[in-house]
Every structure is written in structure tokens, then in C-alpha cells.
Amino acid sequence: MTDMTTVLVAGDDFIAPDLFSAALREGLPAAGLSFRTMRTRWPNEPFGPVGADGQGNGGVKEASGTEEQVLEALGDASVALTQMAPFTSRVIRESPGLKFIGVARGGPVNVDLAAATAAGIPVTFTPGRNAAAAAEFAVGLILAAMRRITHADAALKEGIWRGDYYAYDNAGLELDGATAGLVGYGAIGSIVARVLRAFGAHVLVSDPYADPARAYADGVELTGLEDLLRRSSVVSLHARVTPETRHLLNAGNLALLPEGAVLVNSARGELLDYAPLPGLLESGRLGALALDVYDIEPPPADWPLDKAPNVITTPHLAGATRQTADRAALITAAEAARFLRGEPLRHVANPEVLTGGRP
Incomplete structure (x- = not known):
């Protein structure tokens, strides 16, 4: 790990950015961490597809926020922790410094997994969070x-x-x-x-x-x-x-x-x-x-x-507890901490990147 690691914490109105940053600081108490922040309005504004072309390619589903917001927020961040922010093929293509994406969901549906895999970026998720x-x-x-x-x-x-x-x-x-x-x-x-x-x-x-x-x-x-x-x-x-x-x-x-x-x-x-x-x-x-x-x-x-x-x-509330938000942030941050320490990851959606494989 370098002397200073820049991390994007892209939260929302359920998992706030400071839940991610606090959890990562707890996992890496002695590390030099610099945080960039993004916050979308989900669930007070609905999620949806983001970034697909006219043929439905290159985008993601169930995302909140825009590609432009993510690109502006990323800056020089090499690590990104999020729940809903869209990591489309465009975002990944235009972010060559990005090395890790942690998604605080049961599956990384807001990430273009093929694009991340092609770029050698491991994408983690949080099974059992809710x-x-x-x-x-x-x-x-x-x-x-x-x-x-x-x-x-x-x-x-x-x-x-x-x-x-x-x-x-x-x-x-x-x-x-x-x-x-x-x-x-x-x-x-x-x-x-x-x-x-x-x-x-x-x-x-x-x-x-x-x-x-x-x-x-x-x-x-x-x-x-x-x-x-x-x-x-x-x-x-x-x-x-x-x-x-x-x-x-x-x-x-x-x-x-x-x-x-x-x-x-x-x-x-x-x-x-x-x-x-x-x-x-x-x-x-x-x-x-x-x-x-x-x-x-x-x-x-x-x-x-x-x-x-x-x-x-009821309006899709089954997972809506404070403990779910806390747990999802902790699991996601723990994976980022393992990545930064060079330790094996536990919940990787594209494990082939860890062995140099490609889709």
C-alpha cells in the first residue's frame, strides 16, 4: 500500500458515505487514507438503468446517480466503495487509476462486471448483508x-x-x-x-x-x-x-x-x-x-x-434496517482493507482477475 490511498465513498440516504469511511478507518487504523465523497438520493429518489447505449449495451441496472457524477467524484481515487453509484463501462474506461470496487449489495448489479474484469479490477459484494x-x-x-x-x-x-x-x-x-x-x-x-x-x-x-x-x-x-x-x-x-x-x-x-x-x-x-x-x-x-x-x-x-x-x-422494505446498512458498510470496507493489505478477498464477483484470467 502506498503512503496515501485515495478512496471514493459513494453513499446514499441509506448507507451514508461516512459509514463507509468510518468502517475503513476501523479496518486500517494506521493507514494513510484520503477520502473523496459522493452521495446520491436513493431511496428517496428511485434507482434505474444508467449508461446503456441504444442497444442496451455498456450500462448497468439498479443504479443511482450519473456517470458524470461518479467520474467527477472519483478524481485520483484508486479504491471505490458504494452501494448504488453506477460503474458503467464508460466510468471504468475513463478511470485508469481505479483498482478496486466494493459494492455493499448482495450482487454488484450497478457495476459493468465485464468491463471491470477486462480492466483487471476486482469487484466485491456483500452476501448475507440483509x-x-x-x-x-x-x-x-x-x-x-x-x-x-x-x-x-x-x-x-x-x-x-x-x-x-x-x-x-x-x-x-x-x-x-x-x-x-x-x-x-x-x-x-x-x-x-x-x-x-x-x-x-x-x-x-x-x-x-x-x-x-x-x-x-x-x-x-x-x-x-x-x-x-x-x-x-x-x-x-x-x-x-x-x-x-x-x-x-x-x-x-x-x-x-x-x-x-x-x-x-x-x-x-x-x-x-x-x-x-x-x-x-x-x-x-x-x-x-x-x-x-x-x-x-x-x-x-x-x-x-x-x-x-x-x-x-409494502414498498420493497424487507432489507431496510439500520443494522443492514451498518453491516453492509463493514463487510465492504473489510474487503477493501484486505485488498489494500494484499490479503485474499472473500466475496469477489469476478475472481478471474485475481489469477490474471480474462473473460
Whole structure:
């Protein structure tokens, strides 16, 4: 490491720049560090694609800020820590002094990974940064949907006493003794499973990458997606979005759910085909639906689920805790500190750069 290392801390209204700089100073207390700062307005201003040409090339998705802002803020920085700032092919091409990019997210979707790899720049990310927050939120949605908590609250605030929710046909469902299906068994899904089992639920898991020995030790049952849907009175999604998992739940397999089942999606909107949901709610195949993510964010004004019965909606808040922000900054800064000390990195999105390989 040189006597003075210039670091860009590109924060936002969730992970402020000083969270990054404080975490890096903690990891490198004796180092000579000079900080340059950039701050975008996410989440108070939405993210979106940045920098793509007319054919959709060269840009990034889910970014906040502009290429010009990043280039101006970078200056002579060799290290960049960010959550949302766009590191497009242009930014990387016009920043020859940049040697490391740390992204405080579960995946570096705001970085042109091919351009970074071609330039020999390692890009790190923060798996599991919001696992606890997202798992707690998913469980909250499950409980709210099964016990009609939000609907009872809204009615009472309008002066309506929903005593009819005590009528047998309208009464809620318990987790104790229920079969709960989790689609995906990574960091978040495994926490949700542990909590649901503590409530007394039998937990089914559909995940082709799950370790059977771990599932057995955790007390969950691995099964196929169709079997899970047929048997589960509540289903919660926790898978990653890939070409194979896009619309993993759709009109064909959602019809397998038991009558009155509860469906929760706090993972990614693309996992679920939203088109059949209004009809499934109207027919009673779905007894309740709880959503934190959507196929279009935010949903349009004419969104049909606004008028559908028994729907709970929140604005993509599952990971929104202060601990998530603190944890993401610490993990990202720790990777930058390892890079500057010449130590092995732990969460590298393009490991080929470490061995001199190229895509």
C-alpha cells in the first residue's frame, strides 16, 4: 500500500458515505487514507438503468446517480466503495487509476462486471448483508397475512370493528401445525425456516442447490416445487432471480395450491408471474397475498391487485434496517482493507482477475 490511498465513498440516504469511511478507518487504523465523497438520493429518489447505449449495451441496472457524477467524484481515487453509484463501462474506461470496487449489495448489479474484469479490477459484494432483516420481514408478512393483522388495523382506524374475523369462515390460520413451503434455502430462507419451526410449522423446502445433509440437520423436508405447492398452506419465496427462476411461480403451478393458501413474496418480483394473482384471489384459491416486491416498481396506478381482496403490500422494505446498512458498510470496507493489505478477498464477483484470467 502506498503512503496515501485515495478512496471514493459513494453513499446514499441509506448507507451514508461516512459509514463507509468510518468502517475503513476501523479496518486500517494506521493507514494513510484520503477520502473523496459522493452521495446520491436513493431511496428517496428511485434507482434505474444508467449508461446503456441504444442497444442496451455498456450500462448497468439498479443504479443511482450519473456517470458524470461518479467520474467527477472519483478524481485520483484508486479504491471505490458504494452501494448504488453506477460503474458503467464508460466510468471504468475513463478511470485508469481505479483498482478496486466494493459494492455493499448482495450482487454488484450497478457495476459493468465485464468491463471491470477486462480492466483487471476486482469487484466485491456483500452476501448475507440483509439476511436477518429480510427473514424477519418475511415472517412478519406471513403472520400479518395469516392473521389478517393489517386489514383489521385499517378497518379499526376507519371506525369498523371487524368482529366477523372471529367467525369460523373468516378466522385466520395458525403456523402451529401448518405446513409452510419455502422456495429457496439460502441465507434468508434458512433463517425463516428456523423461525417457522419454532412456531411449530412443518417446513418444506424446494431448492435444487440445497444440501440434503444440512436440510436434514435443520429439520426441514426437501421436495420438488410442485409437491411443495400442493402441500403448503403458506408459501414464501426466497430464491435468486436467474433465467431459470424467472416466473418460477406461474398460472400453471399456482393452481396446485390448496384452497385458501397464503402466498408471500419478499424476495424478487421476477420470481412470480403477477398476471394470474387477481383471479386466484377472487376464486379463493389464494386466501391471502403479501408482497414486498413487484414486477414493476412502483406498481402502476391501474395495478389490478389494488382492488383484489386480502392483499398486503409494502414498498420493497424487507432489507431496510439500520443494522443492514451498518453491516453492509463493514463487510465492504473489510474487503477493501484486505485488498489494500494484499490479503485474499472473500466475496469477489469476478475472481478471474485475481489469477490474471480474462473473460
